[in-house]
Amino acid sequence: GAVVSQHPSRVICKSGTSVKIECRSLDFQATTMFWYRQFPKQSLMLMATSNEGSKATYEQGVEKDKFLINHASLTLSTLTVTSAHPEDSSFYICSVPSAHSSTDTQYFGPGTRLTVL
């Protein structure tokens, strides 16, 4: 069964609105989760590391004020795209590292497709 869920799976919004995407770890607690973005015909790009109980760590070039991350609990991280614009249309994917080992696998969510009109 699924280890990581995302909600919604697909969202269409108007330019200027904010959109919240949820990532849930279903099988185990996660102090760390990761958010990726994937544009059409491109590879995944790591956006940020979500840390439970502290601020998220953003990769270079990712605007922290535009992509708000909240790690509300040990099983939930949310990504809010604020004042979305058409160029933010993308496939957003979260991942949860295995609880067993720091060099073990990551479990990816099914992704959320955002379309900004």
Added chain:
Amino acid sequence: DAKTTQPTSMDCAEGRAANLPCNHSTISGNEYVYWYRQIHSQGPQYIIHGLKNNETNEMASLIITEDRKSSTLILPHATLRDTAVYYCIASDSWGKLQFGAGTQVVVTP
């Protein structure tokens, strides 16, 4: 993380073994080799990973050269459902998976 190089695409006949190469000539001693795949419009799926020794699981086998500068992912009996983009990643931390372009594998009947 070390940079990896993979062929852009490859075709494979259904039922045959698929051998996917990956070069990681600058890999450091504490970096693992991870393989993930992504079926269209889905999140990536973990396949296998290894450090030095060859590894095998229910999905695939991973062969790492002795100098660790390259590796090969082997899908023993490819099926149509194995059509996906396959990513080879070298990383010393599960947190920093830097995805490259990957290899688009198309399994044909």
